[in-house]
Structures are given as structure tokens and as C-alpha cells.
Amino acid sequence: MRIAMWSGPRNLSTAMMYAFGARADCAVWDEPFYAPFLHIGGRPDPMLDTIFDKEETNPENVANRCAGLIPDNKSLFYQKHMPQHMLEGFPLDWMDAVKHVFLIRHPARVITSYTKKNGVPTLSDIGVKEQADLFASLTKKHSGTPIVIDSGDIRSNPAAYLEALCNALNIAWDPAMLSWPAGGHKSDGAWAPHWYPEVWKSTGFAGPEGPVPEVPDVLQPLLNEAMGYYKQLAAFKLTLPG
Template sequence: MRIAMWSGPRNLSTAMMYAFGNRADFAVWDEPFYAAYLKQTGSDHPMAAEIIAAHEADPAKVAARCIGSIPDEKPHFYMKHMPHHMIDGMPLDWAAACENIHLIRHPARVIASYAAKREQVTALDLGFKQQVDMFDKIGGVVIDSSDIRADPEEMLNLLCDVIGLDFDPAMLSWQAGPRDADGIWAKHWYNAVHQSTGFAGAEGPLPELTGRDAELLAETLPYYEQLEKEKI
């Protein structure tokens, strides 16, 4: 089985990659198209030059690897993807060979978390519209990160059942620290998950946003609500 897990940033996506990566039967790949996205857009992301230098930046080669031999001869392959990396011209035909899962999180939480890591934030950076567009193109399963945090075992059991995969309790915990599969960008973005040994508990009240952050919330909330209606 090949899983393409689609999500925006600050969305439990790295913890989910660690959960699947903790299974003995899965290889994982961290944001395969990130370097290609940065090279083609010139987007001013933290560590952009390092990312392009360290990771494959040819989208055709990345796409071929998505459906090529699974690393370490594992039976299953988990790929952590971001819809906003798939700009016009990026190959997407490989996704037909995958179980496509769309991981969502309320934009108020995403905006508050993302703004702590990057000063200039736009709706395009958050990827909510692109995620809806991706879901419309390829379909798949929708799951909410808040539901996972509230009851990881129940929701991961449900997700595995929906996609026809046996649940493995190894998904519920992992050792603290970085992973070999982390992208080079991990040192900027993954501090919190590197300190974790499992999924964090249920989230509290939504953060109150003001100014530009509140405007971003108004712009992105309708897209989240559209996908929320589809969640398992």
C-alpha cells in the first residue's frame, strides 16, 4: 500500500509520519515535492537554499520515486505531502496509485502555530484552498487532526479500517528525537515533535486572532469547513 497524506503546515502531519514510520512494515518520505516547489517558485521559505541543495528538485524524478520501488523493501510506503507544493505543472498522475488521505486542522490553530515560525504568512502558505482543490481532483479520505489528538487509538484504528490496513499499536508512540527520514528543514520546524513520544492530548479552546491573522482566518475557514463535512 502507498499512502499519500495531504495536509497544510502545522497540522499534526509530522507526528502522523512518525506514527506510520514507527511501524515495521512502512517506509516514509517527508514532503517529496518541497525542494521542487521552492526551486520553481523562489518562495522565501526558511532554509530554502539548503533544502534545494539537499533534496531532489526535479518534479518528474520525484513523481517517479513516488510509484517506484519502496525504500528498504518495505511492503508499504507513507508519503507526507502538502497540496500547496503541487503548483501548476507538477505531475500528479502518480497519486492514482495511492490511498489519498487529507489531514485537516482548524485554521485558527494553524495560523497561530505557523505565525510563531515565520513572520510573513499568506493564505497560499497555509494551503487550505489548495487542499480543497486537491480533494476535488483526486478524492480520498478526510480526517481531522483534532479528532486524532482527542483519541489517537480510536481514530487511527478507524483510519486503518477505512483504507483496508491492519492497525498496529506501534503507531501510538515513538522515541523522542529526530528521524533519519526527516527533511533537512526539520531543525527549523520539528522542535516540538522531536520532544514528543506520542500524540499530544486534546486541544483546548481555539486561539483568538486579531489583525492580519483574523483576516487570514476569515479567508481560510470556509475551505476548512468544506472538508470538515467529509471527515470520517
């Protein structure tokens, strides 16, 4: 099975990749379309030269690998994607070969975290609109709703929600997903030394999140717009039995 996990930034996405990477039966791929996004979209990154040197920049080649043979003779292939990386003209037919999951987070938490790391974001930077648009497109195309899971729920009860996610995917629950070695994963993208230093220190999911943070007045319009898309997705999020 190929699993496409669609997330925005600052959204537990790397920790989720590490959780799946801790399974003996799962290969992982870190943001497959990020290098093509940078190369074709002309976006900056502090590690641009290293990324272009080490990562595949042709979106057709990336798409073929996403739908192709699962690496290392594994039975699962977890792909950490961001919908804002899918520029116009990028191939989409590979999406028929994967199982789609949407990882969401309250926009106030995303905006606050993003601002601390990267400066003031735009709506496109946080990716929630692109998530909602892709969710709607996949729902229409496949006549069924993809899986949605909230990062706040995962942090509140990692074992229960990861087991629920595995059940929704029809794969076996593996408690190995609850922990991983510090220092990152061998499949981290070339950008990891700049973007992942904090998560490299982790060996499991952080505890429950605190109260939703206050967003400055200047960012309230962004928050209000993002909340509409978040609520569209949150209406379908996984809940625990009972």
C-alpha cells in the same frame, strides 16, 4: 500500498509521519515536493543550500519515486505531502498510484500556530484552499471521496482515530503508531533541524487541544476565508463507530 497524506503546515503532519514511521511495515517520505517547490518557485527557506544539496529538486524524479518501488522492501509507503507544493506544471499522473488522505485542522489553530513560528500567513501559506481544490479534483476523477481526518480528533483519542484511519485504508491497525523515539526520524527532510525541534522532543501525540484560540482582528478575513474551505473538507471527516 502508497499513502499520500495531504496536509497544511502546523497541522500534526510530522507527528503523523512519525506514527506511520513507527510501523515495521512502513517506509515514510517527508514532503517529497518541497525541494522542487523551493527550487522552481524561488521561495526562501533558512536551510535552502542544505536542502538543494541533499534533496531531489526535479519534480519528474520525485513523481517517479512517489509511484515507484516502495523503499526497504516495506509493504506501505507513507508520503507526507502539502498541496501548496504542487506548482503548475508539476506531474500529477503519479497520484493514480496512491491512496489519498487529507489531514485537516481548524484554521484558527493553524493561523495562530503559524504566526508564532513564521509570521503572518497568507491563505496559500496555510494550504487549506489547495487541500479543498485537490480534494474536489480527486473526488471528480475517481468518483469517490478521499479519506479526511481531523488532527483535533486524533489528539482527542489517538488510538481510536488511528485505528479508524487504518480501517479506512484497509490496513491492519498497529498500536506501535502511538509512540516513537525522541529525536526525529531517519527520513526527516533536510529542513528538519530548523522546522522540527519541538516535535523532535515528542515521543507520542500531545493531549487534547484546548479551546479554539482567538484570532486578531487583522487576521479575521483570512480566518473567514479559510473556514469555508475547512468546512468543505470537515463534512467528510472520519468519525468513530457508534
